[in-house]
Amino acid sequence: MEERDQADTADPLQQFRIPHLPSNFYYIPNFVTAEEEASILQKIPSRRWVTLSHRRLQAHPSTLTKNNTLLAAPLPTYLANPVVDRFKTLGIFLDTPHQEPNHVLINEYRAGEGIMPHEDGSAYARVVATVSLGASVCLEVCEKVDGGEEREVGGMDGDEAPRADQSTEVLSSNPPPLSPVPQPPKHALPTRILQEPRSLLITMGPAYTELLHGIAPVAVDENLNQDTVANWALLGEAGGFEKNGGRNVRGTRVSLTYRDVLRVSKAAGKVFGGLGRR
Ligand SMILES: O=C(O)CCC(=O)C(=O)O
């Protein structure tokens, strides 16, 4: 990362822009070290997981309230350091209301698990920064269906229809109602982004609002090459996938998705912090 940073000091993100995709996706390999990866994985609290049908999940500092409000609280230290300072160096949250992430959803997928195509919705500023840990996975992005209802967490998750509780967990405690018969989105130009362990993927602007993203519930990502993977040229170790015949055998992957929740309530301080605090 250091070498590439020197190449462009004006906008450090430009060199990481994923080509041929709607603006803007950025991919940074080796954003955290192997030691940092191990340390973060070891600090994720085992008792906070909420188990869903195709993955498990936890929210920090807490889940959002019914009207998509975050009760103000700092991120746990192991999520804040060293990651958030590196975001600041890159200017990732410079244009969001709080200019730094205030919320992290942690997802864990075992081989064969995934997340149905969805969009992340309006509770957040239009920036998500995703740190991948443990194993590689392909994220699939596709355009939203024109004229269709917006779906925040809809579509297909393998052969299983989304359940109400599954729709709530990703983004808020107050999901939009799901249509009774979920239809798969009509994929226009589905494209894959390969996320290696220790990498950072940034999704912002139109890429956040105009596209759906999801992870197929498969045990192996196949046919990986420069024509099928949008960020092939930015990968840390494309050679490994080449040697493996263009296959990525999935392991257990953990993603840390950093976001800026727009609505924040300081009321939690009054409830939990005692009387007289403002
Ligand atoms: O695990 C990922 O990279 C994607 C997770 C995701 O889309 C979400 O939490 O909204």
Ligand SMILES: [Fe+2]
């Ligand atoms: Fe998402």
